[in-house]
Amino acid sequence: MRDPFIIETEPGTFVLFGTTDENVWGGPATGFDCYTSTDLERWQGPVAAFRPPAGFWSDTQYWAPEVFRLDGRFYLFATFASSETRVRGVAVLVSEQATGPYLPWSDGPVTPQEFPCLDGTLFIDDAAEPWLVFSRGAEGGPAGAAGIADGEMYAQRMSADLRESLGSPELLFRASAAAWSRPLTFPEGVEPPAQLRLAKDPLFTDGPFLLRSPAGRLQMLWSSFGEQGYAMGVATSESGTVLGPWSQEPEPLWPVNGGHGMILTPSAGGSRLVFHSPNDSPAERVTLVPVAFSADDLRLADCG
Template identity: 35%
Template sequence: MILRILTALALAFAVPVVAEAPLLTSHLRIHDPWVVADSDNQTYWLFSRNDPVVTGDKRLGIMAYASRDLAHWGKPRVVFTLPDGIWAKDGAWAPEVHRWKGRWHLLATFHNEGAAIARNGKRPTYRRTTLLAVSDRLDGPYRLVRGGAPIAPANDMTLDGTLHVDAAGKPWLVYAHEWMQTGTGTIEAIPLKDDLSSAGPPRLLFRADEANWVVGQKQPEGDTVHVTDGPELFRTKSGTLLMLWSSYGKDGYVQAQARSKSGTLAGPWEQLGPLVERDSGHGMMFRAFDGRLMMVVHRPFKRALAKFYEMRDAGDRVEVMREAVELDGEAYPTHGCPMGVQDAGC
């Protein structure tokens, strides 16, 4: 009897398997993709902003697709919705899901154009920041913590927060400080407590214009700005600390990497240049169930699709081995390579 009860409880709390997977990767409109490979259930989860056209749910939040093979996906489910009555009104950008202290933690960027903050330049600025939600299950539902209080300073316009746990087991929030407020975007980090609330002031890691491939973007106000987007940290097999991040190059959005010379967040950070161009970016890496190192980006920037690459851990950097066209059918076909493209699959 006890065994039957324990079995029933295990089934009740297990992440469900993918019963049907009618959607191809090339069908998925995905911006800022994030993949969690759940080895316990041999299921990949792909997180993105909720699309009411796809889910039928008009609430602002995050949805997730499930797959066994990264090529075929079940219909998405809404895993988080922004509750009424808090300061945020829009966004749901760049969702990330991390396992920390035995629970699943979802980070996503929200904003409110009516919540003005300090203005340092020519543009009005408003609250935009990464919020935290928590669940006991990978597939949610996730519940907002601390009433939606920002982790980064409330008067800083920030986005794309990612969780990094350093070699000593200390958590950090790494994020982009928005060019709309700073003119030149930066990547910054905040030390965190175990509950993932702030434990100290921001620390500057690097500026967008430190990368020689970044092209400034002329604005209607007459100035030229430099963008930082989508930081994600990766420790190589040799212990090198890398950061994936994105900005704009001569041919549009770019997925690039940087390397910490010290092996810690403190840097200094050296820019290693683009990994993928062709209007692609905001990438993250994960291990497939067969051991392959994979990267997923969105491409193109507008009406984005998920695009997968097989990667190589070269010790002091990561390298693109090939486009995984068997997964996405080459979601953004091109005819020949634009001059200067470094994409290995081109």
């Protein structure tokens, strides 16, 4: 499983989602599965959370499902792509139950269709307005458009019912803003996908997740490549709002061959960093590591 996301549906009951298709990069998509647990160690499943209905616009690259409960319903944000139209973006599904079945809610992607988007996460601001935060990677866009060398992170206002986006997306930062970010590399003898050869030495952004520190600072966990492979860093909004400006921690929170994480704080306490590690398919597994706030900064718990 890649891109894990855990929601606590009631005290002591957890549901785990993630990227679960056998060929996640380009094969025909099956859907999303989920697992349930009461102790975060033993998991039951899989449960078929989403299977595309007839006529669904996307047939490949089902990535990074994240589930949020609002007004008694569960909304799943995930990346989807179409091999026919070459569009890839974030769309919204809905269910009455955390484990599904989920049905399409948005009319296709809620992200811009002029460039490929991925890894959308929901953020509700202090005015109770919903925002989608998502990445633009380094790969090329529809119809073979040239890729970008410096991945980007965006925020997009959403309608109150989460069915559509409002206005234009706002650029938050680029991967190069983090001193620890390095160009995407592949192991010796591994040929990068064609879309990633369009950008020279690309930096990239993915896997955003927003949270408030105990003192109320708005922070974002996000992933890129670092000195030791896939890694996760932390950015802080200087204004306390989703539009920033965002400053970057000089060193990654998790530096070694693992990423696309989120912070789970169970009702019983004890925050955990949830991510996949290693980053090599099909060896990646869900990993939970204790984290804590020290001087209002997010740190691995054993680092003080």
